[in-house]
Amino acid sequence: MSNKFVVGADVGGTAVKWIAGTDPATPEFSGEIPTCPNDIEATFQSLADAVRSKTDCTVNQFGLACAGVIDPVTSLLCGSPNLPGWQGKDLHLFAETIFPEAAVTIINDVNAALVGEWIFGAGRGHNNLAMLALGTGVGGALIIDGQLVTGSYNSAGEFGHMIIERGGLECACGNKGCLEAYTGSRGIVQRSNTELSVADLFKKAEAGDQEAIDLFRETGEYLAIGVGNLINIIDPDLVIIGGGVARAGDLIMKPCIQDVSKYVLASIKPEEVVVPAKLGINAAAIGVAVMARGNA
Numbered sequence: 509m510s511n512k513f514v515v516g517a518d519v520g521g522t523a524v525k526w527i528a529g530t531d532p533a534t535p536e537f538s539g540e541i542p543t544c545p546n547d548i549e550a551t552f553q554s555l556a557d558a559v560r561s562k563t564d565c566t567v568n569q570f571g572l573a574c575a576g577v578i579d580p581v582t583s584l585l586c587g588s589p590n591l592p593g594w595q596g597k598d599l600h601l602f603a604e605t606i607f608p609e610a611a612v613t614i615i616n617d618v619n620a621a622l623v624g625e626w627i628f629g630a631g632r633g634h635n636n637l638a639m640l641a642l643g644t645g646v647g648g649a650l651i652i653d654g655q656l657v658t659g660s661y662n663s664a665g666e667f668g669h670m671i672i673e674r675g676g677l678e679c680a681c682g683n684k685g686c687l688e689a690y691t692g693s694r695g696i697v698q699r700s701n702t703e704l705s706v707a708d709l710f711k712k713a714e715a716g717d718q719e720a721i722d723l724f725r726e727t728g729e730y731l732a733i734g735v736g737n738l739i740n741i742i743d744p745d746l747v748i749i750g751g752g753v754a755r756a757g758d759l760i761m762k763p764c765i766q767d768v769s770k771y772v773l774a775s776i777k778p779e780e781v782v783v784p785a786k787l788g789i790n791a792a793a794i795g796v797a798v799m800a801r802g803n804a
């Protein structure tokens with residue numbers, strides 16, 4: 509194992525999760541800072557300050573995972589509805605600025621999370637994997653025959669924007685009826701007709717509130733439509749469900765697994781194919797750190 513020092517950071521619409529150390533599997537340092545969705549420079553500066561407050565090691569490799577569509581040649585971010593102020597910005601430029609001595613690797617956040625789950629988590633030992641990450645938005649990623657599929661135009665696996673309801677709820681991407689509009693935290697809160705956060709709604713459901721329980725059941729049923737579509741198109745070994753919203757666990761997973769059979773043609777055991785992510789909130793930071801390690 510190289511003793512080079514690697515930082516992995518995962519930029520989502522709400523927070524940046526980061527890890528740092530010589531081995532991404534067992535990072536010595538980790539943390540979380542808020543994302544400024546309209547100010548890329550301030551977010552990168554806070555990230556640098558947060559890392560520097562815990563270690564003064566020279567950063568040799570920096571892996572940056574970011575929500576949205578990233579051009580691998582120009583490293584420009586586009587198609588990231590939850591980071592409006594970051595649109596069209598050169599991620600590589602900002603990454604180099606905060607850790608000037610590091611070799612930089614940049615990739616979509618859910619692609620990074622799936623790589624993390626593939627190597628260390630729920631996907632270990634499998635080479636055909638799909639992932640859905642339920643967070644502020646809903647991201648997706650795909651590994652086929654042991655290769656991350658990024659697509660001809662860099663947007664493969666954007667499963668959150670498959671339309672599951674014609675003329676349905678409005679999505680952050682501008683379309684109506686996307687899976688994200690029903691199973692991302694924004695959509696869940698909107699459907700709750702309350703001002704509560706998903707975390708608060710989750711607490712209510714755990715305490716036995718029937719309306720909150722029904723809300724998450726319905727979320728699981730919407731998720732099942734998306735997962736069923738994925739299985740019919742790709743037929744992967746596993747569909748891994750991750751992201752912050754997935755912390756609601758069985759409240760979402762049980763109705764999802766129950767309903768998936770309705771939509772799938774293949775003879776599968778949904779409870780063995782649709783599985784929760786294992787690495788928790790640091791999956792993408794770990795995954796992109798592993799990729800940064802491989803690229804340097």
Ligand SMILES: [Zn+2]
Pocket residue numbers: 668669679680681682683686688689
């Ligand atoms: Zn959408």
